[in-house]
Amino acid sequence: MFDSVLTRSISDQPSGPEVGDRLLVPPAATGVDWSGKDGRIAIYLESGWHFAIYPIGRLIFIEDEGAFYHRDQNGSWIAGVGTIALVASSIPITSIIGAKASTLLKVENQTINAPPSSPVVPTAYIIGPSPTGSWSGQSGKLAICLVTGSFTIINPDEGDEVYDKSLKADIKFNGSVWLSAAGSWVAISGPVLTTGSTGFAGGGGTSLYSDTVPPVNTATATPDPATITHTAKRAGALLRISYRARVTWASGNTGTSSYTSNIPAVLAVFRDSVTNAIAWCTVNNITFVDPGTFAATFNDLPFVNEEFLVTAPDTAAHVYKIVLLAGINDFTGASNDQYHYASALSRRQFMIEESA
Template sequence: MSSTARLNLPFIAASQAQKEVTHNEALARLDALAHLVILDRDLSAPPAASEGDSYLVATGGSGDWAGRDGQIASYTDGAWAFYPPVLGMLAYVADEGTLAVYTASGWKEYGALLSEVATVSRSPSGAESRIGTVEEELTGLSGASVDTSIVIPNRAIVFGVSTRTTTAITGATSYDCGISGETSKFGGSLGIAAGSTNAGVIGPQAFYSDTAVRLTANGGSFTGGAVKVVLHYFLPVVPQE
């Protein structure tokens, strides 16, 4: 046996001359594949690369990547080295901000570990189930009410909206968290002191248009303070083909 079973790391043979060549080749391969970071998995032609950059070759590999579809391309010593993925390999896909695991049926995403909006399952036709935990900090509160720039997406099923007062609110004696027309939907008379929190859970409710969350001042208008607002929802994505 001249190499390891999984990663194909070369062994040093008995009485081998120039053992450092074999040893360095094994280290280079291990450096590329351990704690794998894939910069992009949608490219079929090799990009300009820096030492240590790794990509997953997309279908239709061309140039130096010709015939390497589905392999990991790592730029080492000024040239591309190619490695086939192995079962159970875990990779961070940098441009997508997601984790992927190599399975018997190809790469599967495990973005729920990293993303604000994560795909937790996908059908062969591209339909998806996504879970969202999306936040925004509203600072310098001013006026009778303030709306978030983040929105509950159209067709989302909302479980709740949570809040934390991150900087003490001034001008108001409390505040409500809701939406236009239902200003205390996710909580009423909430605390203005820094550190005050509220888990504004509701019975799961579908929304049929993009909807901002509104903070409404009680006992006077906002003159200062900051509140972190977090949306908690499920979002279905229709089949793509």
């Protein structure tokens, strides 16, 4: 059992104490009875003030601070209980906040931006990418409830590891971002398997192929009507988008001879209603038949089978779709250049996987 005192912050001897009041007399105290009684426990009884000198090592509880103090070897009162050497294996795992069978901290998710109201011990989160309220500016940090009703913010160090309950995976902090410790794929949308065919949809011309400038979905193309709606578990997650289909190729006049180069067909991924593709690649090569006229042959593949890696922009639901953009066969001097396009897509398979 430990003794307690009301405070240690009153230096002047109180003028109207109540019987039973106990105070720790601070240094340089003043008053008829208190002067020269530094470090003693002042106890007010009906007969007046009495003073107790506690031995070295004695603990007292300061009520207005909610803290323990101990008397050290120099006779001074020091916050805390002093240095305590714990016996090896003396603390049971169940005494650690949030621990049961493991001491690994468990977070609910990495997507919450506003601090939940009325949290309970040991609820924890990795703060989301756009935090608000008292979490503003704390993105990526740990928020853990150590006392019911409030969160403590912890700035992680490189190598810190927690378990994400929503991803069902361990994640590790690399000094700047949280990464999956297992490298697993935690969410799969699809696969969309279709046995029927989809045909050419036409469009409004095409554009020169570029490795850096995305193609647009207004060009002449064959879109796959199958779409996937995917909601990422965290912003910045890596998404692997897979698409496979049998392609029936065809050619047709463009109605113009304005094209000045041969353009390969392109498989592209689009998100929502955004015009520009988020990922793309060529799906056939061009062999020139007549360098003088630029007449060319497309080395067509009967199947397209591609994978794209893109980053989830946020944790909202997004619609992903695949489009096979037509190529151009430029005939210099001819009255018509030709589209080279997919007249049909069949045996299609479309899938999105999300990395932890």
